[in-house]
Amino acid sequence: MEELKHKFKFEKLRIWNDSMDLAENIHQSSSKFPKDEMYNLISQIRRASDSIALNISEGAILQSNPEYRRFLGYSIRSIAEVVTCLHKAHRRKYLDKEEFNCFYKRCFDLMNMTIAFRKKIN
Template identity: 75%
Template sequence: MKFKFEDLIIWQKGMDLGEEMNIIASEFPKEELYNLSSQLRRASDSIALNISEGSILQSGAEYRRFLGYSIRSIAEVVTCLHKARRRKYFSEEVFSKYYKDCFDLMNMTIAFRNKIKD
């Protein structure tokens, strides 16, 4: 027995990204604990949380709204990645890998949202 959203690739990828961002954020300097580290963790966790929360709603319009929240959270993660790269918290290779992951997940989520009807 499982919930329908657990079969969604976007939810699975959102879960993976959240875990990976948690690991990345744990390597930031201590002074970022309540700033960029926290923001990156919350934004990345919000992706899968909104996909799952929206999936239980009765209305397609409401579900699309929650998928929009996930899309915005992905954009927030990308901005956190840019900030961390500028502050030299990780290499360009690490940035490029997670930037691509976010790009792909955003496109998949937008495509999924566009298929949902009222």
């Protein structure tokens, strides 16, 4: 695929790129969950992880900083939702300790970066 010369501003943001990677990794990992979780935990964790980047990009196109801050808040809440889903997956033994810890750290780092970015926007 040819590299595009024009990019949206949000595509340059580390929080957007990290959240895109996280969602893809969550999608891949959750495909190993039991099939009876398809409409429950699998769907929930995928929607929550996708929502992180979606809200970052949606907020970035707004001209209003208070509105952008609001959308970043939605992203932060989605990260917390992903973390809760990760705990559920680990408790149900769908994720081993190493995989859980890796996802947990990525969520923790992404949450801190998103909070810092939101504070920077006035």
